[in-house]
Amino acid sequence: MTTELPPQPPPHPSSSPPEGEPARPDERVSTLIGDRLCIKCGYNLTGQSVVRESHYQMLIVRCPECATVASLQEYPILGVWAQRWGALLAAAWLVSLLASFLIVSLMLSTAIDSIAYSAAWPLGFELEQRQTAWQADLPPTQSPSPSYDGELNITWWRAQNRPELLAEMGGWTEIADWSALFGLGWVLAIAIPAGILWSAAMLHLRRNWVLLVTAVATGALTILFVVREYSYYSYWGVMGKAVEMIGPYFSAMALLFAIVPLAIGVYFGRPLLRVMLRAMLPPRLRGPFAVLWTAEGLNPPVPGGGAIRTAR
Numbered sequence: 007m008t009t010e011l012p013p014q015p016p017p018h019p020s021s022s023p024p025e026g027e028p029a030r031p032d033e034r035v036s037t038l039i040g041d042r043l044c045i046k047c048g049y050n051l052t053g054q055s056v057v058r059e060s061h062y063q064m065l066i067v068r069c070p071e072c073a074t075v076a077s078l079q080e081y082p083i084l085g086v087w088a089q090r091w092g093a094l095l096a097a098a099w100l101v102s103l104l105a106s107f108l109i110v111s112l113m114l115s116t117a118i119d120s121i122a123y124s125a126a127w128p129l130g131f132e133l134e135q136r137q138t139a140w141q142a143d144l145p146p147t148q149s150p151s152p153s154y155d156g157e158l159n160i161t162w163w164r165a166q167n168r169p170e171l172l173a174e175m176g177g178w179t180e181i182a183d184w185s186a187l188f189g190l191g192w193v194l195a196i197a198i199p200a201g202i203l204w205s206a207a208m209l210h211l212r213r214n215w216v217l218l219v220t221a222v223a224t225g226a227l228t229i230l231f232v233v234r235e236y237s238y239y240s241y242w243g244v245m246g247k248a249v250e251m252i253g254p255y256f257s258a259m260a261l262l263f264a265i266v267p268l269a270i271g272v273y274f275g276r277p278l279l280r281v282m283l284r285a286m287l288p289p290r291l292r293g294p295f296a297v298l299w300t301a302e303g304l305n306p307p308v309p310g311g312g313a314i315r316t317a318r
């Protein structure tokens with residue numbers, strides 16, 4: 007990577023070869039990588055040829071739009087502090103990425119838990135009625151008084167056969183409240199922006215890899231959080247038992263479904279951000295975002311604004 011010197015004035019007539027000396031063509035040395043904006047017109051010079059100009063033997067890049075010369079440093083001054091800042095930035099990037107996996111997984115698991123809970127609600131109600139009926143048949147001396155609504159009577163529960171209970175109610179698909187799946191709207195609202203964010207945060211990866219990495223990382227974390235939540239349902243009385251019985255079907259469905267909005271975010275995130283940048287930022291400010299184009303082998307947008315062209 008070449009780094010820049012302080013801006014220099016545009017080529018001066020005195021920089022032409024002295025009298026009698028034949029003009030030599032500029033020697034092409036390499037290609038500019040990284041973002042470097044033309045000081046005059048704001049064009050992003052990334053991808054332009056770095057040439058050794060014939061007079062002073064200095065490395066330069068010429069702006070293809072306005073021919074302004076940008077000077078380059080032959081040996082990059084990368085002191086120990088530049089390296090430290092680079093390492094710090096890389097560490098900050100990694101920490102933010104891991105934090106985003108954690109936050110998105112927590113949000114997803116909350117949405118998934120609420121879907122499982124809502125779906126199991128009618129079953130919980132049904133179980134409670136059966137338990138109440140069973141308690142009403144007991145002699146008054148044996149009838150325990152529950153300390154809260156929906157407290158599980160463990161004697162009654164031990165006498166129940168879960169598959170038989172569900173079969174009596176027509177199976178889990180019959181007793182479940184399918185309107186709980188409206189909660190998938192939350193999964194959409196969480197996973198699509200997350201996919202967009204990650205597709206931009208991992209520009210060095212192809213989108214298939216971004217999807218794989220994020221799906222595995224958030225999938226594993228979300229499963230962990232959901233499973234942890236299931237370990238608490240045993241304290242939730244009758245309703246907790248209902249969630250334990252049919253919640254996993256819905257948790258699994260919601261978890262698998264989450265891959266769809268994540269993929270949408272990852273695959274459409276970069277094109278979407280490019281469209282937004284084009285629409286919202288004037289060409290001069292787009293320069294630093296050129297990596298959104300170059301990372302996918304596209305040409306950054308050329309500042310084609312009439313204002314710039316007529317100004318010269």
Ligand SMILES: [Zn+2]
Nearest residue numbers: 044047069072
């Ligand atoms: Zn220019």
